[in-house]
Amino acid sequence: MTSTDEELVARSRGGDLDSFNQLVLRWERPIYALAYRVIGREEDARDVAQETFLRAYRALSGFKGQAKFSSWLYRITLNLCRDWIRRERRAPVMQAPEGVDIIELAGEATPSESIEDLVTRRQLGRAVGRVMSLLPDEQRTAIIMKEYHGLTFQEIADLLDCPLSTVKTRLYQGLSVLRKQLQDAGVESIFEPRDIARKNTHV
């Protein structure tokens, strides 16, 4: 039977390193994805993810289970991302390769997805990433936590230390900007949302 995060945390606090590494295995992808979407650089996102787990491990004795383990990890990650942005003195960037490697794409495609569909999805993904990088940090973070990590409004409010209504405002404003920017980029008319919804379930 799979252990819950809480059970693994309890065992980790008792000194069981394997249990903590199970938590790492379980959360490394979401944490990396969060870091990538906030700062936009793969290598730096990996570093942030790695540092997140190191810090979590060191601070485990201070984690009393007052929040979900994942929320605690998210908070550490967002703090590290904020430090990164401050240190680099720049806005997030979206690295996107210009060319499209057909062979690489073929390996990525699901059985029901054609190469054309995949190219479409990737182009759309890049467009979304570019627009997201233009959003103010607080709007971008709220959208990332809601859209890609499925947190509730209240969880986001707790994570970002802001009122519930502020979370909703940031989401609405951010989504509205995204909608307009994607429209201006011609994405709205080119891509059919139904195709994307059916084929992409990535976090």
Next chain:
Amino acid sequence: MCEGKELLVTYLYDEADEAGRRAFETHLAGCAECRSDLDALRSTRVRMRAWSPPESDLGFQIVRTGVTVARRPWVAPAWGLAAAAVLVLAAAAALAHIEVRYGSEGLVVRTGWNRGGSPAMPAAPDAAAAAASPVDFTQELAAVDRRLRDLEATASRTAPATQLAGTRGMSDAEVVRTVRNILSQSETRQQRELVLRINALAREVDRQRRVDLAMMQQGLQAASGENALRDNRMFNALRLVAQQQPSK
């Protein structure tokens, strides 16, 4: 932002309670602007799912310093053997250092000779007293050296004047020469033993190195097979400084 937009966002993300959801649906029925807004944002949300982070080789793992990690079998033994080789080298160096240092000062040789009991020793009471106390090693040796020099100086001034108790009619100068010869032979023997010992250690280090290389080769072959992906995780192992176990 007006309350209507907050309600819209709450409805969009399906976080409204039953009463709130019904109330907003009633509002939607009579508000074209909100309907349009809601549809557009729903489409935007769907499109946003196309944005995925690039695949990245993660596989983070917390590893306590000094803990053997089994996932890449050749790593730990290689490191272990390398560490063992370093220890052997360090031991050899330390041994050589000590032996050579003492040898160059003539200390080791003289001590051995001194402790073995020599016919000349009764004539050197201060040295004999020092020999009784192994802790005061340096002083003992210095005393022997001093006594030898004294004897040599005396012999050169007054030829066969002083006779040592127990010697078979040898002059001081002859005793000194004999002692010097014994010291020299002993020193040579010690140095030869040292060289043999270092050679043996060097052979052992070399043997370990060959074992390491063979094991690394096996490990690399295994890594290139079906275990490659799993083993990749080890490259990303996080190493913590010792004693980082969380306190309870």
